[in-house]
Amino acid sequence: MKPDQLRKQLRKIDPGIRVSEVNGCIRLEGEVDDWQKAVKAGQAAVDRKRYLGVLNDIRLRGFEQKTILPEINDRYYDGRHCDVLIIGGGITGCAAARELAGYQLDLLLVEKGPDIASGQSSRNGGVLHTGVNFSKDSLKLKYCVRGNTMYRRLSDDLHVPYENKGQITFARTKWEMAALRYVQHTALQKGVVRTKIMTREELLKYEPSIPDWSIGGLYMGTGGITCPHKMTIALAENAAENGAEIALNTAVLSMKTENGLITEVVTNRGTIYPKAVINAAGVYADVIADMAGDRTFTIHPRIGTDLITDKKAGWMASSSLGKTPFTLSPEQLEEIPDDPVSRVKAILKNMHSHSKGIGLIHAVDGNVLIGPNADEVPDREDTSTDREISEHIIRVQQEVQPALRRSDIIAYFTGVRSPTYEEDFVVRKGIFTKNIFEAAGIQSPGLTAAPAIAADIAMWVREYLETIMDVKKNPSFDPKRKYKPVLSELTFQERDELIREHPDYGEIVCRCECISKGEILDALRSPVPVYTTDAIKRRVRCGMGRCQGGFCLPRIIEIIAEETGKQPEEIVKSSSESTHIFHKTK
């Protein structure tokens, strides 16, 4: 779009929006009374030929981002020098730390949250995407396809669940099948292998839950699932086992740059002096890039909610499945007039609705995940759930799986995605600042892509460091995470032998998920220990089952207190202010 055309369009969105060009980027400023206007303006300004990216500084009137910062304020890291500072303990940051742990480098990873995987890396469905729906020249496609192939090995090395059960997009009509045939045709050109157009009967072999009204669809054999937070934690633990230091509750507040280099990074726990910095800060990646003088993009938060069913409803999906974005369900068809124009309108509405991505996912733990929707919001940290959105997700999904009941749902959560307006990853060396490496705009398929992104970033960091210092391989690097028994994976005989050696594995604490005291103690004694009840829940699933911790919470608080020598009042849910117990009884 030509600049004057863009100006006209922006004026239409809101007359107060100002446009300028800064460092090869297009910058928008102004104040609007509706956040969707700000998003629309940002989307309109995308012009990858003319600009490096969109800097959307349009503010929402009356809204101020309340960033949740850690309460802790010690000077523990003050004066700390390191070779590489990794900002962000999500999957990209942790994977990068693990890659770099293969070299003799002083690595420090800082995460502002109270645990690893505090953001999107835990709040997502765990699907390993095939890449088929990303455009040919996108970084999303490149890293998704490469990352997908890395998961089997990662799962073996880190002992994290991974299943390769495929992904299915199903259709209702012949023309939808034709469209899927086209998608399949492009898949090969994109490097996505093992795709096949199947009839309904053929699909049923992979997925017994294909709805009656579907005539067939596209099966994608490389689709898989993992447990996103367990994978992220495992990467962090393995990085730590190989020498990386992980600092939780540590937020980057500002930076000092000199001659195109970051020299100081100020945190709530003191000033750190790194040689190189990796920006893997998720929803705050643009803020970090801005501190470093290297911002060429804007993150606009996009929330999505997933619902989790009881394992008893696990039969409702055995793969990851969803209808094509242009498929109308029989229920929708009943509601619209039976003429071509109305149908096309309905299809277009469908394709642009916030629920187009909603599907069923058979999660690694046997539950079914339903969702997610996609809504643009101003707040980068609002992970609250909403009744209407959840009801909507259930209604949409009942069209695919009529057996789904509200009573099957045992939990739900919201995650905030971090897309750029260009809707692609920003994975690059610093443009304006030499010692920063950007891994930004990482949203779906970010989980799939993260290992591949981390490999490239680590390579660039190493190449950069080699220009200023000697970088040697880490001879003791072990890609295998130290083994911790997962009792549900053992045979009864193996389990018996283990218990006879370590009786704590015989004592079941969490009855719904069958988790032993031994497994809880292993989590507390890990290389990245986090002594909170949420941390235990995410690591070993205590409290994730149908009672949601009602029975085991008091016992878990007791076990953490015993293990750490703390008082039960000091054991919190997650952040230091999330108290469970106020004081002893009278």
Next chain:
Amino acid sequence: MKDKYDVIVIGAGPAGLSAALSASQNGADVLIVERENEPGGILKQCIHDGFGLHRYGEKLTGPEYAYRDITQLEETGCDAVYSAFVLDVSGHDEGWQVTLSMRSGLHTVWTKALVLATGCRERTARQVFIHGDRPSGVYTAGTVQNFINLKGWMPAKKAVILGSGDIGLIMARRLTLEGAEVLGVYEAKNRPGGLMRNIAQCLEDFNIPLYLSKTVTRTIGKHRLEAVEIMDVDDNMEPVPGTEQIIPCDTLILSVGLIPENELAESIGVRISGQTHGPLVDQNMETLKDGIFAAGNCVSVNDLADYVSENGITAGKAAASYAGQKHERELLPVKTQDGIGSCVPQYIDKNSDLSNAVLYLRSDDDYRDREILLESEGKVLLTKKMKTVHSAEIIRLEADLSGIGSELKVKLI
């Protein structure tokens, strides 16, 4: 612990304890298995009184009530294992094989008959579709009861209670006695869910307000709970837009229903009722699977521990008899009609003693001046006049069903 028993009872709460006791007293070789480190089940944390009024004619606390069964059971010489978790039950020609996880290893034991006394669990915030943030400070009433009464930890200063079930009411009083401020009990239905005596003794005596037809829709707070959103609900229990009210508090306590725990029963193919969410049973508390008995709150949620124990006694006796000699059952269905919501048992075994069957009924609504009628093929077997009928309170009936035909009808007229 031996390798083989006549009867294994799973769970040492009130149902399991009385089942083990009665099976022992009827000559069976019994093992009772409990996942916690001591017997008593939820009674351990119920330090309020009111237990035993029917069974013993006196008011006991939960631990006192449990202690009576425990001491008697010890005298019978019945085997008991604690901190023992049932991992698996599988059926074989000779009976059932139970695999236990204990600190000493995995153990396999055989039994001729099995009594399931696995109790119930509480419905959670997510299961009643509360949305918003996920701070600490949102607990079920039973968890809070455990915190305060067993651990001696105070998890609340300023609390809102959702649901007027008995545990919620009892915790309102308990929290007040421990110095917390209870802002109110909110109930989505248009009538209270707990026993009348608890409304009077736990709320009215302490000036704690009870709000009907209102529910909590949202929790607010990034760390610890800071407030809840309350909304009015319509006749379909759906929140009414525009009635939102924000109430600052640090704790939300949920007493929004109990769900029988039957994961084990389901794993061995025991048929579960859609009404009570527990196994379908006959008057001997035998499930539709021969040799598997069930008792207490895993069958149907009771409002009195006395009924739970009575269930257990029936199940234990029948399990002992089954272990001695199997008998062919002839099961006749119990049909509930006109105002009766559910009935335990759902079947009557015609080949067992019919002279003194006990039925536990729950009405589907509140009624006044009605009559309960048991009939079979037009023949009236029993009538009982009822001044008031509360859906929140179980009606216990003893009946002579000797005249039963092909089915039993239970109705309210």
